[in-house]
Amino acid sequence: MSELAQADPVPAGPGFDQGAAYVRGQFVPIEEATVPVLDVGFSRSDVTYDVVAVWEGAFFRLHDHLERFERSCRELRLMLEHDRDGIASILMELVRLTGLRAAYVETLCTRGIDRAGVRDPRTFENQFIAYAIPYVWLLKPGDGDTGMDAVIARTVRRIPSASVDPTVKNFHWGDLTRGLYEAYDRGAHYPILLDYEGNVTEGAGYNVFAFVDGRLLTPSSGALEGITRRTILELAGREGIPAEAAPLPEETFRAATELFATSTAGGVMPIVSLDGQPVGDGGPGPITVRLRELYWQAHEDPRYITPVDYSS
Amino acid sequence: MSELAQADPVPAGPGFDQGAAYVRGQFVPIEEATVPVLDVGFSRSDVTYDVVAVWEGAFFRLHDHLERFERSCRELRLMLEHDRDGIASILMELVRLTGLRAAYVETLCTRGIDRAGVRDPRTFENQFIAYAIPYVWLLKPGDGDTGMDAVIARTVRRIPSASVDPTVKNFHWGDLTRGLYEAYDRGAHYPILLDYEGNVTEGAGYNVFAFVDGRLLTPSSGALEGITRRTILELAGREGIPAEAAPLPEETFRAATELFATSTAGGVMPIVSLDGQPVGDGGPGPITVRLRELYWQAHEDPRYITPVDYSS
Numbered sequence: 001m002s003e004l005a006q007a008d009p010v011p012a013g014p015g016f017d018q019g020a021a022y023v024r025g026q027f028v029p030i031e032e033a034t035v036p037v038l039d040v041g042f043s044r045s046d047v048t049y050d051v052v053a054v055w056e057g058a059f060f061r062l063h064d065h066l067e068r069f070e071r072s073c074r075e076l077r078l079m080l081e082h083d084r085d086g087i088a089s090i091l092m093e094l095v096r097l098t099g100l101r102a103a104y105v106e107t108l109c110t111r112g113i114d115r116a117g118v119r120d121p122r123t124f125e126n127q128f129i130a131y132a133i134p135y136v137w138l139l140k141p142g143d144g145d146t147g148m149d150a151v152i153a154r155t156v157r158r159i160p161s162a163s164v165d166p167t168v169k170n171f172h173w174g175d176l177t178r179g180l181y182e183a184y185d186r187g188a189h190y191p192i193l194l195d196y197e198g199n200v201t202e203g204a205g206y207n208v209f210a211f212v213d214g215r216l217l218t219p220s221s222g223a224l225e226g227i228t229r230r231t232i233l234e235l236a237g238r239e240g241i242p243a244e245a246a247p248l249p250e251e252t253f254r255a256a257t258e259l260f261a262t263s264t265a266g267g268v269m270p271i272v273s274l275d276g277q278p279v280g281d282g283g284p285g286p287i288t289v290r291l292r293e294l295y296w297q298a299h300e301d302p303r304y305i306t307p308v309d310y311s312s
Numbered sequence: 313m314s315e316l317a318q319a320d321p322v323p324a325g326p327g328f329d330q331g332a333a334y335v336r337g338q339f340v341p342i343e344e345a346t347v348p349v350l351d352v353g354f355s356r357s358d359v360t361y362d363v364v365a366v367w368e369g370a371f372f373r374l375h376d377h378l379e380r381f382e383r384s385c386r387e388l389r390l391m392l393e394h395d396r397d398g399i400a401s402i403l404m405e406l407v408r409l410t411g412l413r414a415a416y417v418e419t420l421c422t423r424g425i426d427r428a429g430v431r432d433p434r435t436f437e438n439q440f441i442a443y444a445i446p447y448v449w450l451l452k453p454g455d456g457d458t459g460m461d462a463v464i465a466r467t468v469r470r471i472p473s474a475s476v477d478p479t480v481k482n483f484h485w486g487d488l489t490r491g492l493y494e495a496y497d498r499g500a501h502y503p504i505l506l507d508y509e510g511n512v513t514e515g516a517g518y519n520v521f522a523f524v525d526g527r528l529l530t531p532s533s534g535a536l537e538g539i540t541r542r543t544i545l546e547l548a549g550r551e552g553i554p555a556e557a558a559p560l561p562e563e564t565f566r567a568a569t570e571l572f573a574t575s576t577a578g579g580v581m582p583i584v585s586l587d588g589q590p591v592g593d594g595g596p597g598p599i600t601v602r603l604r605e606l607y608w609q610a611h612e613d614p615r616y617i618t619p620v621d622y623s624s
Contacts, residue, residue, distance in 0.1 A: 021349065034346035035354055037333065037420075037443060042347055044485035045357040077493065108349075111489075119450075119516075120496055121489060131349060138431075159475040160508070163468060164486040172484045173356035174476035177423075177433060181389065184432055196472070196508075204431075 010099035010310045019133035020097040022090050027097060033131055041110020041127065045171050048072040051264045053135060054095050054103035058305040060264075060298075062088060064227050069107050072168045078109045078126045087130070088306075094132040095308045102135035104265060138205060138266040147272035147284055148261060149188040150203070152250065153179040158193040158201040158222055166202070167225050176204040190261065190271070192253075195222045200248040206263040208271070210256035211287050216243035217252070228262040228295070231304075235294045241287060258285030260292075268292035322411035322622045331445035332409040334402050339409060345443055353422025353439065357483050360384040363576045364539075365447060366407050366415035370617040372576075372610075374400060376539050381419050384480045390421045390438045399442070400618075406444040407620045414447035416577060450518060450578040459584035459596055460573060461500040462515070464562065465491040470505040470513040470534055478514070479537050488516040502573065502583070504565075507534045512560040518575040520583070522560060522568035523599050529564070532557035540574040540607070543616075547606045553599060570597030572604075580604035 013020075019030030041047035050069035053060050066084050073080050082090065087107060095103050112124040139148055156178040164172045179191030192203045201222035202208060207229040209218045216236050218229055236243035253259070257280045259271035268291050270284035279285075284292075298304055325332070331342030353359035362381035365372050378396050385392050394402065399419060407415050424436040451460055468490040476484045491503030504515045513534035514520060519541040521530045528548050530541055548555035565571070569592045571583035580603050582596035591597075596604075610616050 023349070030350070031348075033349040035349055036343075037335070037345040037347055037441060038342070038445075040485075040489075042354045043361075043483055044489060045483045046485060046489050049355075119492065119501070121492055122496060129349060133350075157472070157474045159471050159484075160469070162508075163471040163475075164484070170486060171355055171357045172471075172476070172486050173352075173358060174482060174484050177356060177358050177388075180431065180433055184434060189431070196474075 010096075010101065012099040013097045013312075016097045016099075019131060020094045021129070021131035022094060023129050024127070027093065030131055030133055033129070035110065035129070036113060038113050039110050039127065040112065040114065040121075040124070041108070044111070046076075046111035046121070047108060047171060048076055048078065049106055049108040049169055049171070052091070052105050052107075053264050054100060054105060054132070054308060055135070055299045057101045057310070058299070058307045059091070059105070061227050061231070061304050062091070062306045064230070065264075066107070068169070068225075068227065069109075073109050075165065075168045077122070078111065080109060080126070081128055087128075090130055091132070092308055094130060096310050096312065098132050099310065100132060100134055103132045104134065104136040105132045106130065136265040138261075138263050139269040147270035148190045149273045149276075150190040150192055150259070150261075150271045151183050151186050151188045151275050152200075152253075153182050153191045153193050155179075155182050156193065158195050160196060161222060166223055169224060173204070180204050186276075188273075188276070194250055198250050200250060200253045203261055205265065206261035206269070208253075208259065208261050210248060210253050211258035211285065212252055212256045214242065216241055216287065217248050218243075218245050219248045220245035221247070226262055226264070228264055228267060231295060231298060232262055232268065232291055235291060235298065239290065239294065241291075256280075258288050260284075260288045268295050322408075322413070324411040325409045328409045328411075331443060332406045333441070333443035334406060335441050336439070339405065342443055342445055345441070347422065347441070348425060350425050351422050351439065352424065352426065352433075352436070353420070356423070358388075358423040358433070359420055359483060360388055360390065361418055361420040361481050361483070364403070364417050364419075365576050366412065366417060366444070366620060367447070367611045369413045369622070370611070370619045371403070371417070373539050373543070373616050374403070374618045376542070377576075378419070380481070380537075380539065381421075385421050387477065387480045389434070390423065392421060392438070393440055399440075402442055403444070404620055406442060408622050408624065410444050410446075411622065412444060412446055415444045416446065416448040417444045418442065448577040450573075450575050451581040459582035460502045461585045461588075462502040462504055462571070462573075462583045463495050463498050463500045463587050464512075464565075465494050465503045465505050467491075467494050468505065470507050472508060473534060478535055481536060485516070492516050498588075500585075500588070506562055510562050512562060512565045515573060517577065518573035518581065520565075521572050521574065522565050523570035523597065524564055524568045526554065528553055528555035528599065529558050529560050530555075531560045533559070538574055538576070540576055540579060543607060543610060544574055544580065544603055547603060547610065551602065551606065553603075568592075570600050572596075572600045580607050
């Protein structure tokens with residue numbers, strides 16, 4: 001499938017071969033995309049974002065991503081200067097500039113810079129930013145059959161929802177970064193964090209699913225409500241696989257015969273080991289493989305896709 | 313005191329009248345100080361920082377701040393490219409460029425930009441940044457006698473230490489920003505957050521102290537170990553005021569006859585109302601006023617200060 005996505009390459013505009021960004025109202029090469037050190041989007045992580053993929057020259061679930069992005073902004077009381085069509089046009093132009101047939105496209109809104117001495121966050125001028133870069137794989141396509149080596153983090157717990165709402169996409173990754181270090185230090189690559197009640201939440205940029213006793217489960221709280229996660233719940237439903245969001249205790253997760261992770265950056269990714277022990281028979285399970293097929297097939301479904309116009 | 317700090321102004325270098333920054337190895341006007349959108353210091357809030365004040369032409373407790381900054385970097389496994397003397401020299405030069413006699417000086421270290429597709433945070437090239445801007449007052453000096461109107465946040469709890477360590481200075485302010493919105497929405501300005509056990513932690517950029525039953529208490533966990541907080545504990549000790557870091561339940565805090573906040577950005581700041589009710593008699597209490605005097609006197613103590621050389 002990655003071959004197809006790279007087919008018929010469209011040449012990038014001058015300077016845009018590494019990616020393109022929209023910052024302070026201008027289209028610039030990705031290398032020039034910066035945030036002021038004094039923007040509280042950096043200095044207080046007061047920012048939200050979303051990521052939508054372009055695959056085979058079309059956005060996947062663009063309006064679902066933009067709807068979630070708008071909701072995130074509302075929850076944080078960030079004002080977007082563009083409406084949904086305006087943002088969609090900017091994203092189209094970004095992808096067109098890069099010529100990418102498979103892209104990772106991010107929208108952001110930062111609180112902005114305080115006027116000297118005025119801390120009232122209601123008075124800041126919020127800043128919209130977007131960029132498009134080559135598609136990002138959390139799990140390299142060549143690793144698709146070996147899959148993810150995951151660990152349940154022992155040294156850190158996921159930030160609780162009553163402190164930072166994980167359904168509003170945010171950059172509060174201190175816990176996930178600690179988990180990432182722990183995973184690498186333990187010879188693995190993919191941390192999964194528990195909440196303070198011992199339930200599974202999510203990983204460093206991915207939701208998780210467990211197939212246990214004939215049911216497909218994904219955590220109902222403490223995690224991002226991912227669009228890929230939503231797609232998998234929909235596809236499983238159509239396929240007749242019982243699937244639901246529910247609390248997912250660590251013991252239940254460990255009892256699963258199949259585990260996988262989902263993300264816009266990679267789709268459906270089998271988890272083949274957990275804390276060094278094989279999951280199931282140590283390879284991608286049949287439910288996982290079937291849902292991964294359906295997931296990529298959905299990228300040809302007109303209900304889900306918005307083609308990019310590459311003509312200038 | 314603010315008059316003194318502004319005495320004998322030194323002219324700023326060209327372009328540095330709003331502040332100066334050190335970014336990517338260069339000294340630039342503060343307006344040009346930026347972080348790449350792709351630096352995980354922004355996009356994962358994978359960064360630490362510290363703030364030291366310059367007062368009357370001298371750094372206050374410079375080496376204590378740099379020691380804490382180095383410790384924060386170690387805890388996050390960030391590599392500093394400069395040693396302590398090297399950083400001190402850069403900060404001196406920044407203040408010299410601005411000509412400021414009273415400055416807010418920040419040091420930062422970000423994780424940096426991942427090399428395409430390599431998520432291992434151990435492999436990133438970490439980035440040192442610093443800047444100097446005019447001194448920041450959390451509580452305006454003219455408000456020193458009226459003091460802070462604080463609220464205990466009802467809608468949000470402080471991120472727990474087992475998720476993000478508050479003693480490692482960080483930009484995970486989502487909870488504090490929610491608190492700030494709540495405070496403003498309730499007609500006040502200064503939120504104070506509780507932890508999940510109902511103990512007081514800290515505010516949006518300040519530690520808190522309560523004078524209760526003849527003892528001065530400040531939270532022993534869930535908060536930054538502020539240098540101003542440390543200074544106050546030391547000064548109270550010398551003054552014969554029983555003072556200690558201890559768990560501080562909400563009820564104990566509410567029973568205090570005096571409350572104040574501390575920060576490098578403003579020193580000792582009386583809290584004169586809590587949730588709309590006066591604290592004590594509704595003005596700065598005698599212990600608070602005495603400690604504030606001692607705090608500013610300490611800015612003349614050669615053990616604490618490092619004069620800036622403004623000659624070029």
